[in-house]
Amino acid sequence: MAQKKLGTVHIAILGLGTVGGGVYKLIERQKENFEKKIGCQIAVKKILVRNIHKIRDGVDASLLTDNFDEIIRDDEIDVVVELMGGIHPAKEYVLKALAAGKQVVTANKDLIAAHGEEIFGAAAEKGLDFKFEAAVAGGIPVIAPLMKSLAGNDIEEIIGIVNGTTNFILTKMTAEGMEFADALAEATRLGYAEADPTADVEGYDAGRKCAILSTLAFHSWVTDKDVITEGITKITAADIHFAKEMGYVIKLLAIAREVEGEIISSVYPALIPQEHPLASVNDSFNAVFIRGDAVGDTMFYGRGAGELPTASAVMGDIMEVAVDMLMDACGRTGEVCYRKLPFKPQGEIANRFFLRMHVEDKPGVMAAIANVFGINNVSMKQLLQKSLGADEAELMIVTEKVKEKNFRNALRLLTEMEIIKGVSNVIRVHGLK
Amino acid sequence: MAQKKLGTVHIAILGLGTVGGGVYKLIERQKENFEKKIGCQIAVKKILVRNIHKIRDGVDASLLTDNFDEIIRDDEIDVVVELMGGIHPAKEYVLKALAAGKQVVTANKDLIAAHGEEIFGAAAEKGLDFKFEAAVAGGIPVIAPLMKSLAGNDIEEIIGIVNGTTNFILTKMTAEGMEFADALAEATRLGYAEADPTADVEGYDAGRKCAILSTLAFHSWVTDKDVITEGITKITAADIHFAKEMGYVIKLLAIAREVEGEIISSVYPALIPQEHPLASVNDSFNAVFIRGDAVGDTMFYGRGAGELPTASAVMGDIMEVAVDMLMDACGRTGEVCYRKLPFKPQGEIANRFFLRMHVEDKPGVMAAIANVFGINNVSMKQLLQKSLGADEAELMIVTEKVKEKNFRNALRLLTEMEIIKGVSNVIRVHGLK
Numbered sequence: 001m002a003q004k005k006l007g008t009v010h011i012a013i014l015g016l017g018t019v020g021g022g023v024y025k026l027i028e029r030q031k032e033n034f035e036k037k038i039g040c041q042i043a044v045k046k047i048l049v050r051n052i053h054k055i056r057d058g059v060d061a062s063l064l065t066d067n068f069d070e071i072i073r074d075d076e077i078d079v080v081v082e083l084m085g086g087i088h089p090a091k092e093y094v095l096k097a098l099a100a101g102k103q104v105v106t107a108n109k110d111l112i113a114a115h116g117e118e119i120f121g122a123a124a125e126k127g128l129d130f131k132f133e134a135a136v137a138g139g140i141p142v143i144a145p146l147m148k149s150l151a152g153n154d155i156e157e158i159i160g161i162v163n164g165t166t167n168f169i170l171t172k173m174t175a176e177g178m179e180f181a182d183a184l185a186e187a188t189r190l191g192y193a194e195a196d197p198t199a200d201v202e203g204y205d206a207g208r209k210c211a212i213l214s215t216l217a218f219h220s221w222v223t224d225k226d227v228i229t230e231g232i233t234k235i236t237a238a239d240i241h242f243a244k245e246m247g248y249v250i251k252l253l254a255i256a257r258e259v260e261g262e263i264i265s266s267v268y269p270a271l272i273p274q275e276h277p278l279a280s281v282n283d284s285f286n287a288v289f290i291r292g293d294a295v296g297d298t299m300f301y302g303r304g305a306g307e308l309p310t311a312s313a314v315m316g317d318i319m320e321v322a323v324d325m326l327m328d329a330c331g332r333t334g335e336v337c338y339r340k341l342p343f344k345p346q347g348e349i350a351n352r353f354f355l356r357m358h359v360e361d362k363p364g365v366m367a368a369i370a371n372v373f374g375i376n377n378v379s380m381k382q383l384l385q386k387s388l389g390a391d392e393a394e395l396m397i398v399t400e401k402v403k404e405k406n407f408r409n410a411l412r413l414l415t416e417m418e419i420i421k422g423v424s425n426v427i428r429v430h431g432l433k
Numbered sequence: 434m435a436q437k438k439l440g441t442v443h444i445a446i447l448g449l450g451t452v453g454g455g456v457y458k459l460i461e462r463q464k465e466n467f468e469k470k471i472g473c474q475i476a477v478k479k480i481l482v483r484n485i486h487k488i489r490d491g492v493d494a495s496l497l498t499d500n501f502d503e504i505i506r507d508d509e510i511d512v513v514v515e516l517m518g519g520i521h522p523a524k525e526y527v528l529k530a531l532a533a534g535k536q537v538v539t540a541n542k543d544l545i546a547a548h549g550e551e552i553f554g555a556a557a558e559k560g561l562d563f564k565f566e567a568a569v570a571g572g573i574p575v576i577a578p579l580m581k582s583l584a585g586n587d588i589e590e591i592i593g594i595v596n597g598t599t600n601f602i603l604t605k606m607t608a609e610g611m612e613f614a615d616a617l618a619e620a621t622r623l624g625y626a627e628a629d630p631t632a633d634v635e636g637y638d639a640g641r642k643c644a645i646l647s648t649l650a651f652h653s654w655v656t657d658k659d660v661i662t663e664g665i666t667k668i669t670a671a672d673i674h675f676a677k678e679m680g681y682v683i684k685l686l687a688i689a690r691e692v693e694g695e696i697i698s699s700v701y702p703a704l705i706p707q708e709h710p711l712a713s714v715n716d717s718f719n720a721v722f723i724r725g726d727a728v729g730d731t732m733f734y735g736r737g738a739g740e741l742p743t744a745s746a747v748m749g750d751i752m753e754v755a756v757d758m759l760m761d762a763c764g765r766t767g768e769v770c771y772r773k774l775p776f777k778p779q780g781e782i783a784n785r786f787f788l789r790m791h792v793e794d795k796p797g798v799m800a801a802i803a804n805v806f807g808i809n810n811v812s813m814k815q816l817l818q819k820s821l822g823a824d825e826a827e828l829m830i831v832t833e834k835v836k837e838k839n840f841r842n843a844l845r846l847l848t849e850m851e852i853i854k855g856v857s858n859v860i861r862v863h864g865l866k
Contacts, residue, residue, distance in 0.1 A: 151470055296736050328761075334470045
């Protein structure tokens, strides 16, 4: 079937912030190439903004509107590109666009993580495209590879560094021995962290991306509320220092795994071995590590945010939608979620743990700890003790894999012992063979 | 437009070697999921083999045929999956399949690198799918991301480690100080190198992949003959040792760049900084680093060969073709090559060079070398000298970027000087900021 002819695909952009502005720029930049690359032209017909009177350099002011209904009522507009972020009114706008028969492209992770099922359903019902490559890991192609190129795999595990702000902070802490608060201040100064950094440093942003990745990987709905989330605010320079001495770096990881028919979907800081491909993903870069039963280990690396990197992902989606329209083949996604898997209870999840404690430095201490570990099925893999003088020491242990409930039991017993002066931190360990 | 109903997509597999066997296995493994993932079933109807009497475990013998015409004449066969490798008769079979209106999926890099234009043209003319994700970097999704997800970018540069055999050999040499011949013997023993390793160690295999990547990146036909290829046979343990002392590792790179409207497409061993994302791609792993004008730096990492990793890529393509058929949307590629760019002459290409020389260790030597460099516009970036005793020394220089012809001029003058006892090696340097 030869390609049908179509003149121009008209789009409306909702929001002209960093990403919206980037998409507008990229469309201008690629204008000459669309016809050859995809067989039709792409043109911006309208841009929804709050204030149509604000001067915006390089943007045709006649495109601006502050009235969403104008976009919905414009039959020439084929594609709505939602780049406002947040849940409301983005959700209402996306659903209205779909109801009006318009294809939708979005970068909105919050929206998909919270209301993916409803929105995917609305798009499928209408046979419309709903694309969101930019919602996870910004410019890095990871959604399309996961949904299409790797479709012949059962996905076993995804481990992602999907938040640039926290990766920048941890990189600073690692490279310069900074404490969290100082690294955060530096990130804020350089514009990597927002005025209110909560969503980043508490892991909520990464949690939303983890929900989306989990959903697509395991074909079972996972929302942001299902993701167990722990941030990096309790990570100290000392944790990073001692982890390094034991051969690890600390990264904020989004973890999606299917184990025995149950889903694990979590975000937390973790130790990974220095030679792991994710260990050298530094600064504000993102990377997503995907293990499939056929392909084995793969990794996708690049910029997870920023004007043009994110716009690159949105642009790829818009061009795909245009080709789908050209071929009259929109709504070509299969069933996104055809399974309904339970979540593995936290206590039943087996992980390795890094435990850092302040202990008395005297004979018998190790025997006492080993005893508590033994009765709780905790085995030690690595141990490092540093004398602090005055008969006290800092003790670092990396355990073998153990169910979290067993480890927590052991930990509770340890904290009750007089020889243990204090537990400095407990961090999970990933990526060991 | 709701999805049309289609029962089963029937495929024929040409060749039941490693990859063909892997695809057969994966189809069996995913049988339960196809309907849900893509809305139809996929079934193997015929398998072309040389010897239909050979016993093949787990393969339904009634599917085997040694007669390609049986496949062509079978109207129920929708997709021909060519996994024989080599140019003949693969080329004739692929063209006949397209002529008969069958979609084609292949993993055949040799074929595309040599005859891409003819085959893409035949597929486009018939409005058929022609997919080849497995042809470059095996299981790693890189063709689809490059052609689709990154379509909104002008691609500036691709640097790939796309040959697992040579990467295994160089990793061995680096980790264990082995010489090339010993590492090759080890690779052969472990099955990483073929009995005749020429295509791998001389860089021809990587060259074919480089041709394909260059074509897709710059939208201008590049064949394997256009790629300037240099293998790793002249790399010594000493090169690797001294490169390491200066902060680099040596990798066989496929380089595709567009500079001032001209294409550079080459394969050669090169030094890259130890902190470059490609530097930690070890053993038989592959990785492709892509820089786009919007997305910036991205990297795709994974297994470049092997039964199931390669089958994973082929499977992704087959499933895409099935969805295209379901939507009556085959042949949806735009114009692959809508430009016709010249190649930059080798002498005009600016690179950094690593130069290792055996020199006399006496006053005035450096001045003489610096003088030759100066009159040829070669600047030094890094220098390392190691005394060899007896008034001789090993001198390692990394230059700043310089046109190859200028560097070669300088090199010719240096070799004529008495103070230079011999040039041990010249290796290009990549990935420095």
